[in-house]
Amino acid sequence: MGTHTISILTENHSGSLSRIAGLFSSRGYNISTLTVAETEDPDVSRMTITVTGDEGILEQIVKQLNKLVDVIKVVDFNEEPIIERELLIVRVDAAKSNRNEIVGIANLFKAGVAAVGAGSITLELIGTQQHVDDFVALLKPYGIKELVRSGAVALAKSKK
Secondary structure, three states: OEEEEEEEEEEOOOOHHHHHHHHHHOOOOOEEEEEEEEOOOOOEEEEEEEEEEOHHHHHHHHHHHHHOOOEEEEEEHHHOOEEEEEEEEEEEEOOOOOHHHHHHHHHHOOOEEEEEOOOEEEEEEEEOHHHHHHHHHHHHHHOEEEEEEOOOEEEEOOOO
């Protein structure tokens, strides 16, 4: 079992996402993260999917993805060096007494302050999954009120 990041370029049509996600679910594959957005061409969307599971089944899914009408290109980044990032927005309990500590942690992680309220502070961070996980772990003792993560987006590193 391995973790894979898969990039799918697809025509920007309604129903594309459900057909693609259906291939994973019909084979008992759980999608860990899924992000979708237009590319530089508004007629083309890029889906970035991270999954963990059986290599043989995933290989079959990739082959079947390539057969879907709307799919332009499928890349499994399993063996390729990639640039991968995730966005986190998190609201943390923050009294005046501990606000400086929380901002100090944010500064260590190069996170930004998105909003400040009477009893909370909202932070934003872009980083690798591990970087985001580490940041969240340090904020937990302060009391996380709300948290949202984008899931991974990824591109292959350019060839030299």
